[in-house]
Amino acid sequence: MSIVNRIKPIIADVISRQYNQTVTAADLTINSTKPEFTGDYTLVLFAFVKSLKKSPEQLGQEIGDSLLKAEPALFASYNVIKGFLNLVIADQFWLDFLNTGYDNQDFGKKPADGRKKMVEYSSPNTNKPLHLGHLRNNFLGWSVAEIMKTNGHTVYKTCISNDRGIHICKSMVAWLRYANGATPASTGSKGDHFVGDYYVMFGNVMKKEIAALIESGLSKEDAEKQAPIMKEAQQMLVDWESGDEAVNNLWKTMNAWVYSGFEITYKRIGSDFDKTYYESQTYLLGKKAVEDGLAKNVFYKKEDGSVWIDLTADGLDEKVVQRKDGTAVYITQDIGLAEQREQEFGCEQTFYVVADEQNYHFKVLKLIAEKLGIPGASGITHMSYGMVELPTGRMKTREGTVVDADDMIEEMVNVARQKTEELGKVKDFSEAELKELYDIIALGALKFFLLRVDPKKRMIFNPEESIDFHGFTGPFIQFIHARIKSILRKEAPVKSADAGSGLLPAEKSLIIKLEQYPTVVEQAATEYNPSLLAIYCYELAKAYSSFYTEHSVLTAESAEKKQLRLRLSQLTGIVIAKGMALLGIKVPERM
């Protein structure tokens, strides 16, 4: 149990008895003591001033005295400043914590609780390569899943591949028209990029065709409807749905190209899935949901045959759930898929890692699922995250302002190589070792950059300035880990010896930070927010860095101090490695 959770009931009990009031642990506000004051944790007293009818200063003195009396082994001293009771935890508590757990590889890990969760993330379209926005999605989804696993849950990672529809037909049409049979192999390009180029080409050609039609006298609206290439794509979608063999073969071929490209990227960034669903296989599931909804009078049919749901009572709109031609719309497919997955996995909660532009969509989705009485409907959770933008605004495929994922990674690797060569600290590394190190640093920098920000918030990526390996970055934390490993290679802590008596400030700050790790993991899991863990890892590394500069480990003042610092180093190394692993970031032995 964490120290904060341990002292809370003690304090609540002391207050309750002393003032004859019912105060529970949940009523207490306990913060880390600000560095400019003396203390480890601070109780905020203002909340009790009114009900107990005493001044904050007096309250603080009385509670502080009682705590020292009640738990002399736990509280060393206290001081009261304004409405804050600053508590100093006894050194012996911190030393016991360190000496019993300094080599615990499972620190922060909870036992399995049998609760099942699903995280659906990544979910790409198979008509273009992944970009920076997809990377945020992939890193967030993967990390949240791993954090929840460490928090004791059983987690399934899934992916829905948006592999059919008009957007897929667009790249197919362009390929048919202009490729002359070219393939990724014949052009030496990566499959997803190859197909993506034709998707872009489609847009360019359509723009020209529309312009020509407008020139010949058509209105903009009509021109957009009548552009020949668009009509071809629409016809192709109809053909695809009717099972046309040629179209289906082309579709299979081009999707296979894209998947071969995705596989390379996924492997490199570490994304993995327990199950991948394909829209081409699930898009008909919505039909059953529609019948169901009509039978339950949740949906209603208009004269033209289209099916709707009225959500105005819930503050939303009327939404169409099936077109008049009987085909399913996107949201209905989602309902069908949700139902199927519930039957397959039976998770109490399903996280959809999808950008916040779809907030409305998921509000509607959950409402419909609930009204239909689909099991697990209440567990539908939109893990909404903000989009990644450039300093110039939103990334747009058509305007070529998209930051490609593969290019991005490559550039980070180049910077990692350049910096590493400049520093010249790993000249004895083999080619393979260097390559691995560059990847670790490059992806560490990229993942940390995207994960350190609160997922809910939009973030700006500046290509010129965002690639940094100094300060609040992944490579800084990796560097601290390498330093720790360098010490531990020379000498590791000894199991038997008991270490330390008093704690110096830098030692204590570090140990307090270490003790918080399980609490941070738990919080990151319940709030599904990896940035809490990223910030924590940085603060821990920073605390170690200051400690390292101020005190020598291997040539400590005494054998006892050396043992203490070796243990501090070892536990810090473990927590950094474990914490970063939950973000999908590896840490090197040397760098």
Place this chain on the structure above:
RNA sequence: GGUCCCGUAGUUCAAUGGAUAGAAUAGAAGUUUCCUAAACUUUAGAUGCAAGUUCGAUUCUUGCCGGGACUACCA
């Protein structure tokens, strides 16, 4: 028009209603005979505007200004 989100140092990000609003980076000044200087230390710099609730507001409420998303028989 309607619904929702966001405005914090030059820049990118923090801050369960609590102490003098924290970091990083860019700026200024230092630190290496000593476990890896991708480091450490010091310094300067910010809550869009106006009211309200509160002992206390970056946080809650309202208005204004500025930015964004959604509001398709698209996915």
